[in-house]
Amino acid sequence: MALSLDSHRPPILETERLRLEPLTADDAGDIFPLMADAEVMAFWDIGEVDDPDVIANIVEGQVAEMAEGRAFYWALRALADNAFLGTCDLSEIDRRHHRAEVGFMLGRGAWGQGFGLEAMQAVVAYAGANGLKRLMARTHLGNRRSDALLEKLGFEEEGALRGHVLRDGERRDCRVFGLLL
Ligand SMILES: CC(C)(COP(=O)(O)OP(=O)(O)OC[C@H]1O[C@@H](n2cnc3c(N)ncnc32)[C@H](O)[C@@H]1OP(=O)(O)O)[C@@H](O)C(=O)NCCC(=O)NCCS
Numbered sequence: 001m002a003l004s005l006d007s008h009r010p011p012i013l014e015t016e017r018l019r020l021e022p023l024t025a026d027d028a029g030d031i032f033p034l035m036a037d038a039e040v041m042a043f044w045d046i047g048e049v050d051d052p053d054v055i056a057n058i059v060e061g062q063v064a065e066m067a068e069g070r071a072f073y074w075a076l077r078a079l080a081d082n083a084f085l086g087t088c089d090l091s092e093i094d095r096r097h098h099r100a101e102v103g104f105m106l107g108r109g110a111w112g113q114g115f116g117l118e119a120m121q122a123v124v125a126y127a128g129a130n131g132l133k134r135l136m137a138r139t140h141l142g143n144r145r146s147d148a149l150l151e152k153l154g155f156e157e158e159g160a161l162r163g164h165v166l167r168d169g170e171r172r173d174c175r176v177f178g179l180l181l
Pocket of ligand 1: 039040041043044103104105106107110111112113114115116117118138139140143145146148149152
């Protein structure tokens with residue numbers, strides 16, 4: 001199938017319990033408490049952020065990436081009460097090679113309920129239905145929850161990136177996962 005991620009705006013995706021909506025600059029306020037949480041950010045490339053302006057800049061950058069057709073970012077909300085639960089994304093969209101990278105982040109109160117799996121199953125299905133043939137993910141060594149989520153989605157570990165990330169003055173190793181669609 002030809003790659004049909006033509007739109008520069010992700011669609012709204014609905015699952016049993018979640019609505020995935022295109023991220024907007026207005027979501028920065030909801031994202032702030034997640035990115036200010038050291039536990040949520042423990043295995044992220046950057047440490048926790050305590051400045052709302054920095055978060056607003058990050059989100060603006062993500063919205064700009066979408067406008068350029070390079071990524072899709074979604075805000076995850078509970079269908080039941082519209083509560084903001086987190087974000088997920090397809091980034092590094094490569095139209096030549098029909099591949100992209102996946103990412104996900106939930107607020108701590110939303111962990112352990114299968115929301116990450118439910119959201120990412122919808123994203124993977126969307127990617128496959130729109131012509132992407134390969135998804136990859138990168139986790140920091142020790143990010144057991146993310147590794148488990150990727151494995152539940154069918155990703156396989158493909159390798160290691162030694163000292164890939166400089167975080168808090170130390171180099172961190174990463175694991176690479178891939179899923180062929
Ligand atoms: C990675 C992350 C999204 C995973 O969240 P999570 O809630 O642990 O993941 P899942 O959605 O897979 O939930 C699975 C857990 O919910 C439980 N669960 C409850 N109801 C469930 C349901 N209906 N369906 C599936 N699982 C359910 C499962 O038992 C499972 O727990 P277990 O793995 O201990 O057995 C979350 O930990 C996170 O946001 N981390 C910080 C950000 C981060 O590191 N992102 C990734 C960077 S690469």
